[in-house]
Amino acid sequence: MKNLKYMMFGFVFLLAVGIVSAGWFGGITGNVVDYTIMADIEDKCSDEDGGIFSNSSGVVTRYLSWGRTKTYSDVCSKSKKSLKEYYCNTRGKLKSKRISCGDSGCVDGACKSEAICIDADNKVTNTFGKEFADRCSDNVWKDYFCNSDGTVNITRTTCSAGCDNNIKGCIGVCSGDTDVANDVDIPGMVLVGNMTKLDECVLGKNRVQQYKCVGDKTRSAGIGLCSSGKVCRDSSDGAYCEVTAGTSDVATVADDVATVSDDVATVSDTVATQVTTISTLEGQVAALQVALCSLDGSFAFC
16 A cells, blocks of 8 residues: 555656746647758758750758758869759659760850860960960971861971971972061961971060071061051961951041042132132233223213
8 A cells, every 4th residue: 555655656757847848948839840841851862954965063951850951063074075954843842964066065064065276376275275386396386276167277397407486397499488578467477498487476475576588597687566456467468457347447438538628629729829819810910901091081980
C-alpha cells in the first residue's frame, strides 16, 4: 500500500513538471510540424535560360532541404574552347553538359556565334586571347593574318638569303622602292630579292611603318603619322593614310563652297568692269552734249 502511494506521488509529480515545462517554453499549441515538406523539395531546380542553350549564359538554382539553395552558372573552360552548361532534366534534377564551341570560342559563359580575330602591330590575337607574332623560323618568314570568318591564317615565305626579325622578313638585295618620297598618303613597298616588303599600319591604325632601300639593304624609313581625318589602311600595294568616311563628305562640301565662292568673285569682277564701262560711256555722252549745246542751244538737253 505504501509503495502504491509512492507510485501515485511520482506520477502526479511528473505530470506537473510536464505541464509547467509546456507553459514555460511557449505553451501547448496543438500544432504539428511536418518536416517531410522540407525534405520533399530536395534536388529540385530551376534554369534561368530554360534549357540547353550554348549561345546564352544562364544560372541554374538547386533547391536543397531545409530551405537552402545553391546556384550554378554556365562557365567556359580554361582553354575557352568549350562550355560547361548547367540545366534541369525532366525530373527536376540538376545536370551539366560539356559543349564544344569550335573556332568561335567561349566568352562569359556562352559560345560566341562568330570568331574574333584582331590583326595589329605585327601580331594576330584570336578569340581565345592567344597571340601569333609575325616572326622568322629558321629561313622561313611567318606572316599571320585574319580570315574573313575571324579565324587565324598564315603565309610562309622561304628566304634564300636568310630571315631577319628586325626587318620583319627575308634578307635580300633591296632593288626598288615604289614610294621613294615615303609619303604616308601613297601606298609603298620595297623589292627584296624575290619578294616584296609592304609598308604597314602600326600603333592603333593611325601610323604607317615605312621601309626604304639603303644601298642594297632594307631599312626602316620611320613611322609616319596620318593627318587629322585620316586613318591608316593596309592594301596589297602597301599601307597608306586614307580619308575616313564623313571627312571625305566634309571635304567635298568644302570644295563645292570654294568653287561657288570663286564663281561669285568672278561675277563680281565682271559686274564691276561693266559698271566702270557704263560710267565711262556716261561721261563721254555728257561731253558730247556740252559740245553740241555750245554750237546750237536749241537741243532739248541744253
